[in-house]
Amino acid sequence: MTTIPGCGWAQATFRCGRCGAQHTATTEADYLKAVGVHRDAHAVWDRLNAIERDGIASILAV
Numbered sequence: 001m002t003t004i005p006g007c008g009w010a011q012a013t014f015r016c017g018r019c020g021a022q023h024t025a026t027t028e029a030d031y032l033k034a035v036g037v038h039r040d041a042h043a044v045w046d047r048l049n050a051i052e053r054d055g056i057a058s059i060l061a062v
């Protein structure tokens, strides 16, 4: 998470420790939403088999 001193919330980059996907948000709400969506995607991912994972990989690359 990165903020620019004096500007308050400026920008934050979420980087997933599991798949390495990155998402740069310009507002806190956007950041939290992106993280939530990504974690939900991983919850789904965990229930898929290897073949199905190939199909959902693009969803994680947000």
Ligand SMILES: [Zn+2]
Pocket: 016, 017, 018, 019, 020, 021, 038, 042, 060
């Ligand atoms: Zn991830």
